[in-house]
Amino acid sequence: MNALHFQERWEFYQFIAGYRHLYSIERMCRVLKVSRSSYCWWFSHRPSKRAVEYSLFTDLIKKEFDASYATYGSTHITEQLKRKHYKILRRRV
Template identity: 40%
Template sequence: MSQERRNFDKEFKLMTVELSKSRESIQELAKELGIRAELIYRWRPEYLEKPEGSFTGHGKPRHTPEEAEIARLKKQLRDVEMERDILKKGHQHLLQGRREIYRFIACQSSRFPVDKMCEVLKVSRSGYYSSLKGTVSKRAKENQELLSLIKQEHKKSRQRYGSPRISQALRANQVQVSRPRVARLMKQAQIKARMVKRFRVSTDSK
């Protein structure tokens, strides 16, 4: 069972720091006060750095407007550096489609926050998490069904039809599809038209 976290007021911290100045063993002082020695080691430099402004707001040091602005700029710089690193590693995946972007995010999730990667790579978090569950989009299902029909027509033609003639055959069977889409699916599935050599009969001159 975990112990309840204790809060120490400013007076207690100041007293502890003053006592630690005359003690050789911080560990012994910590035992006497019933606190961890790490707290004393943390409070002492905080007090020495800024005696008048230390131990405000449950032990958190008070920041001047200048210090707050520096902290904000440092955070902004860290965000910019993170975005740069994400783009540096993931720019190739941007050209390969949403599925590859999701794969990149999954591979890099231990290094970068998922929210930040989705923001930088322009994909939705819901889309990414759906991809992890194996959710197939409506378009992906249509492509799977269409690819099956393409393979059938390709087989019927003894592998001689390319995307133009397969597109015509599909439209003749009431399947509304464009030739570029057929060509793209054939390329992804590595389906190619088999070239047939034509032999021309010629007569030798006497």
């Protein structure tokens, strides 16, 4: 997998965690240009409240978008989620 496909720092860390049984953590950190201490800190801590919410809302947004046959925009998806009693702003969608 090419490192250029990663958008966020945590995606590098997930990649390292997924392949640590095949390659050394030290080598992957060097190749991906992330510090080993940052990876170890990420690996030893649980996800933040924001990260958990982000993951939940991302899944919900994708489900609403797919249910609309890819026709709903952010405004309509926000309305649908609010009808289901989720507190979400359109900017997040």
